[in-house]
Amino acid sequence: MSHIKPKGSFVALVTPMNADGSIDFEGFRTLLNWHAENGTEAVLIMGSTGEVSMLSPEERRAIIRETAKMKPGNMLMYYGCTGNNTETTINYVRFAKAEGADGAIIAAPAYICADNAAITDYMLEVLDSTDLAMGFYNNPPRVKTDLHWDDLLKLAPHPNMVVLKESTTRVGQVAQICAAKPDMSIMCCCSPNLGLVVPMMALGGHGTANMTGNIIPREMAVISKPWETGEDAFNHRAAWLENLDMLHFAYAAVNPVSIKTLMQAVGLPSGPLRKPLQPASGAVLAKGLAAFDKLGLAEKYGLNRPSLAAE
Secondary structure, eight states, X not given: OOOOOOOEEEEEXXXXXXXXXXXXXXXXXXXXHHHHHTTOOEEEESSXXXXXXXSOHHHHHHHHHHHGGGOOTTOEEEEEOOOSSHHHHHHHHHHHHHTTOSEEEEEOOSSSXXXXXXXXXXXXXXXXXXXXXXXXXXXXXXXXOOOOHHHHHHHTTSXXXXXXXXXXXXXXXXXXXXXXXXXXXXXXXXXXXXXXXXXXXXXXXXXXXXXXXXXXXXXXXXXXXXXXXXHHXXXXXXXXXXXXXXXXXXXXXXXXXXXXXXXXXXXXXXXXXXXXXXXXXXXXXXXXXXXXXXXXXXXXXXXOOOOOTTO
């Protein structure tokens, strides 16, 4: 069947947790509704931002089962379904479909450092496994495997392949993919350190698969809007430059340490990080709060502004 292709701001959600470390399902409900109200067009639950590698298989299934019931309006609900091997990944994908997911995002299994041919075959096998919208996350910083544009364009014709999330620094790779005009959405991460967002959008990208939208959803909706007119491009530039301090802060510590620490400080559902991750230091959080103040986010979103002894 034909699948809806995500576009615009595709936010990788944190996994909200209670003080005892259990999953905060009502926190998920609050976040999902908040994003639907503030311009987020799709969410990824249990990506790396969602601390997925530290969730148990039972928690992963419970999160899919419970949050799929919370879908607000037309916002697309995607799930991170990467397992530690092909069979486990397929099982997660099939479970997500059965529970009503709109789609799944798949990366190369971590730690095994498989070569490109093996991961291309792995993704094709997963795409063949069930009729569900899927995307591939090309994320060599996390998994080492780094698919070339030739590999990615082998995946693009599959009817279940609807989105590429690119996390390299190579503008040339993005240009080759955009020039091929595949029938899929082309997106990238929001980190300014990677430097790929502006050139990808200029080359015809369809949005950003971002993490900073956890704290600035309206702003990321502007940054992530596909360029259809010159006004879109100028709005993108203005929003990118205005929010640059927050974009940098989001990656001041390993994902999702910075953003989850700031969310907890300002009253958004996030809860503690799962150990061994630890909260951002006071000095790092102070930078986040400075960006938060500069953007007027407390007033804009009705959030808290705590005081820090370090300030």
